[in-house]
Amino acid sequence: MSRTLIDISRLGTETTWPSVAVEVNGYLQNWLTAANTQVSQHQLRIATAPNPIATAADPCGWRIEATLAQRTPAGVPAVLLLEVFLTGTAFLIRPGIGNSEPFLGIDSQQGWVYPAGDVGLSSGSWSTTPLPFNAQVGWSLAPGAEYFVFAYSQHRFSNRQAVPLLIARDQVSGHWILAASPPSTSFDALRAVSWNVRSGQPAGSRTLLRDNSSTPIQIRQPAELVLATTDWSYYESANEPAQFWEPLLLPPDFAALNLSSGAMSYFKPPDGSEWLAIGGHGLLLRTKDAPALQGGTVP
């Protein structure tokens, strides 16, 4: 399978967020151009790119937009939005749905809709203390399994491990999933937004589907994001009809591990595949395929 993994690690003393983000953005632009050629029904766009001359007080990061073929009830294309901005030491992630393309709510939150009731802002913090900056950028243009991911670790505790960008195709619907996980110890700090075909509405998530760490350590495929659904029953007057959803599945190069704070660890299960842990919440990125078909039968 065609995949690329690049090490952009650098000395902590030399690491500034704008320089890192600008380097990542170069790879992102190249990948995004190719991905848009391949996936014509979904257009990805970097609405805001990292500012190379951002000072410590300036927000620096991305707003990524994905225009879907799917239309909102108002008849305009649905736009998936993801903002990842670092200001000083505050690392903020905001997923959303826009009601127009280009998205007009640039200077206000007008038109910005969170994908589910409990999938709002997520935050972490960036360390300005000189720390080793261990970082990877990976991507694939395998048809149907396209993804781009940027992950880093500043030390082995999960409040310094992040996946600031994860753009991947949902294996069920084929829509893009825009996701990011801040450097945070909260197990559900991840934010993701996509479009659910079956229910005809945005789908959001705040956590990977995985067992807790007291169960046997396992690498679980496919990597699935737990859907966040608004519990309308809290509102006595609401009478929402029952809804049917499909799960959000990341491409097969991703898996879920029920260990935390193992970012940049390397895992070799007995089937011969090899996996790199990214972020602080159990996401694995495959670096080597299993030589033979997996599976088998328990006697």
Added chain:
Amino acid sequence: MTYQVFCQSFAPGSWKWTGKEPAGVGLQLDGAFRAFAALVNALPNNASTQLSVIRSHADATANRWGYTWQLGHPVEPAHLWFLTESSTAQGDTQSSSSAVFGSALASTYTNNTSNGGYGSYSNSTGYGTGLAYIDSTLTGATSIGAILLIARDTTPGQEFFCWALKTHGGNDDLHRDSCHALYKSPGTTGWNSIAVFPRTSKQFYGQVALHGYSGSRFGGLPSAITSSIHANGHQLRSGIALGHYDFVLQAQGLFDSPPPLIQLPAPLFIGSTSIRGASTHFGKVTRPDGVMLQLGQRSSERDVWLWVPAGTSHNQASPWSSALALSHWRECNELHFISCFPPGGLPPQGIQLITGTADFIRHYPPMSAMGARQHPQQGPLLSNNPGGGGGTGGGEGGTGGSPRPTAGLLWPRGV
């Protein structure tokens, strides 16, 4: 169509779990299971996994009522049973377990008439549970009727048998609508089982018992169901991978191939409906392509629903009839059903496990020299690799000239 859903009703006064009348619920359930077993036993892929009945209501000699079924397996067969142990009308006053859901190896069984006719085991596992209102001829339960619902699929590879018992009448809070399913999961040989006995505020025991049978032992599959199924939001899921057959090392040695995950059977949706909104029980969600029926009930444990695609057959002789014809069902809202397969279609997308236990996932932390050597990017920097990398050379004590740069890298350290 090999997927069928059918049911029969037992009116107040004729509903009696504790009896061996041929038209009673016990022997009707027994007959439905025997009919399913005969069909799937005849399939070539079940030659070594035959199902049979060890005990039924007909064998009861005292106050125990229920069934013991044998699950065939090429290594060693096993038994599963569900037995009520009290003949009193269970309901509001229930303060202890009145039934047991158990399992054992067939070889530990003594085939005699002890234990109310059901025989004994030298080594077995049991989960305490209960049925509510088991006899409508008793004082306090005379207004209680019941339905027995059977869902079954005899398609090779997705064999599935599920019974559900739903009582009605009287106080809605006191019912206890239970369900037990046997099924095959992709990639596994033996039978898997899931039993859901709900618990309401008036009841003492609730239970979700999940089993996979590996030929030597039952593996509990307890963990993933809590984390995999969203606790709130009224989410119900099917087809989800639950866990392994077993969570200890096999006695005979080590796994070196990935044991597959057990999946929930595709037609069953399991999750929480505990907050409010959903019907207490007898809930229904009607769609253009089928109907979702509530087998369980609102519960602080798990609720369970059954997907009945449009056109599902209920072609069984009287007194069996269509479950959808019953007037008890009430349309429900405020629920979320999540599954990998399109409504109306089966089976779920295969979900495959990579590996089984911690011992066999080799873990290389990056901040150790050993781990760094294994790392796909850092490792080559440390090893002596004359042909690779085009590094600047000048390795740290290496004989072949390490491609590791001499400057600019803090980590990993040379070793």
